[in-house]
Amino acid sequence: MKMRKADVIIIGSGIAGLYAAYLLSSKKKVILITKGKLDHSNSILAQGGIAAAIGKNDSWKHHFQDTIIAGHYHNVEEAVRCLVQNAPKIIQQLIDIGVTFDRDHHRNLELGREGGHHNRRIVHAGGDSTGKIIIEKLIKLIKPHVTIYEDEMVYELLTHNGNCVGVITKNMQGEYFIYQADHIVLATGGIGRLYPISSNDHTITGDGIAMAYRAGADLIDLEFIQFHPTMLVHNSIPFGLVSEAVRGEGARLVNQKGELIMEGIHPLKDLAPRDIVARTIYLSMQNGDQVYLDISIIKDFTKRFPTISKMCETGHIDINTGLLPIAPGAHFIMGGVKTNAYGETTLKGLYAIGEVAYTGVHGANRLASNSLLEGVVFANKVAEYIFMRPKKNIRRDPMIPQIQKLKLSLPEIKEIQDVMMKNVGIIRDEASLLFAKEWFEQFLPKFHSNMIIDLSFEEITRLNMVTTGWLITTSALKRTESRGGHFRKDYPYSNDEKWLKRYIVRRSEENEFNQVKNVTSTVLH
Missing domain, CATH: 3.90.700.10 (Succinate dehydrogenase/fumarate reductase flavoprotein, catalytic domain)
Structure with missing residues (x-):
């Protein structure tokens, strides 16, 4: 089995992964792995822009308030404050690397408005091609400095003594590779293709969430799924x-x-x-x-x-x-792999940024045009943190995993999508969720540490979809309330939602910033 080494391994080629690769490659040896082509991601499909309070009569406080309201008061306030206060700097960073945003005839940035925003604060590029223009620019910037492997799927995260020390991959020709690094960054995107109608790229099948779960990292708020x-x-x-x-x-x-x-x-x-x-x-x-x-x-x-x-x-x-x-259609998952303010997960050596990560910025429902923003803000944070870390004295040769030829019984992708849409879709209830949970459990294999089952690309994808579908369903069963992207018709309203309706009407009362509340989140590990 071939071995490859780097300082940092980044898994995924959306805006978070590419921007982190761009920043980190100035001082570190970086390898980026993507299961499709480099330009296959949700980010390149993003028509919406980037939200930033840069217009007249706007402020980070207004952006903060709109984010909290959209998130149904389930956001982590510190993370939201970090997001919205950094937004103007992010726009300038992107301009500095050559991204050409749309401007009016006075050469001022054109600001649009989208759902949940009370002000015009959305910066676009190419009209409805913001993601494409940013991604194409980042790809050009990283290609000379980052080692890139396309059409190679990360199979599992490798651990040793409680640390994530590498990954095992498989390419289209069926060859296995082991990668080792001090820092492994998950930037694999969300879960949209678990549903039959989705805005997501066809490669977005919950792989990062499934791998992190199998490696022992904590997951949080997976029940909150936004349908565009x-x-x-x-x-x-x-x-x-x-x-x-x-x-x-x-x-x-x-x-x-x-x-x-x-x-x-x-x-x-x-x-x-x-x-x-x-x-x-x-x-x-x-x-x-x-x-x-x-x-x-x-x-x-x-x-x-x-x-x-x-x-x-x-x-x-x-x-x-x-x-x-x-x-x-399925669009975005607000939950994900639990991280701190610098993208660190609960598994040492493993980081998560972008949609796969739970930073707390989105709460129970993401505000429009906060996703590209989140990707760049936390790519900055993870790069800053990795630059500060001392060289690790951990084992650099993880145990070579056993590759076992077991026959798994896995459902077809369409079956998974139909079960998710019918039972874990826009409106849910206990009976439907219990049905989905039991359905998924019949396909979940029993794993032990460093065990790899020899599967094809499509089988790995289906295993990850089954695993992530089960995790989402289990989380949805645990939350017996309706909030944001999780709506239970058997628990249709919470006191917070009734207060939300009153609060929106009285939005001009800025002293109500202090009334924002959080609730305990569901954590799985």
Whole structure:
């Protein structure tokens, strides 16, 4: 089995992983491993921009407040403060590396507005191509300085005496490799492809969460899953995400009768937090309605939103009707591998950044355009921390794991997706969750330390999907309340949600910052 060594191993090629690689490669030997191509990630698909309180009459406190409200008071305040206070610096950092953000005719940064934001504070690049422009720039920057392995899947994290000391991988040709490093950084993204309709890249199947669980790291808040309200879906086929920026420019959600479905639901109407909008659309569809995004008010739609316009062409959807057929789709998980303020997990030597990590910034529901921001903020934090760490005196030759040829019974990907959507989807209850939990448990193998089962790429993916699906379901059973991205119809309201509705109306009272509360989180390990 071939051995490769570095100072830092980064797993994943989204904005968090690439930015960390860019920063760390100035002083460290960095290897980046991705199971697909370097440009396969959720980040490159991100149409929305980056939220930063840089406009007139805006402040980090307003950004903080909107983040906490969207997160249903489940956020870690320290982490949110770190996120929003660093946001303007992050925009400047990206400008400094050559990212060209959209500007008005006065050369000022153009600021958009999205759901849950009370101010225009979203910075975009290329209209609805922000993620693509940033990722392409980062790839160019890291290629000369970082060793990159594509089409290679990290199989398991390797541990020794309570430390994460390396990883084992398998490439498309079936070859195994062992990597060793002082610092292993998970940046594998979320879990979107556990569901049949998703905004996520096809590679995003919960791998990092499953590997961290098997290695013994703590996981937290996995029940909180955000469904983006507006996936472009025609004849039951999803064609991609319709950015919230479209509603920020005045588009409205309507049914086939032309009725505005968000009227009377929330004070922000179509720009309410995503969990509320997604549930409203879902319930309308359950009642037999077709839901559309009415874009007729937006001038020069094709110029303003070129990516969405191209998706409409692909799906043979006529933009000239002014109506885009939409449905909610799995978008983002707020929970993940538990970390501290510097990305350290509970397993020494293992770090997590980006969507796979739980930093506490998102609470029970992520505020729009805080995800790219989180990736860069915590890439900075983990790089800063790793630079400060002394050289470790740990064993650099972990025990070579046993590779066993066992036949696993694993369900097909479509089966997993159907079970998740039907039982652990937008609206849940105990009976459905118990069914899903028992269904997943019949496929979970028994592992012991440093045991590797010889599986194909697809089988590894399905094993990780089963493991992560079970973890999400178990977490959802434990939380007997409805909050943010976790809605239990058998526990429909909590006192905090009733207070939230009053608080949104009285938002101008800034002294209510002090009333923000957190609740105890579910921790699995």
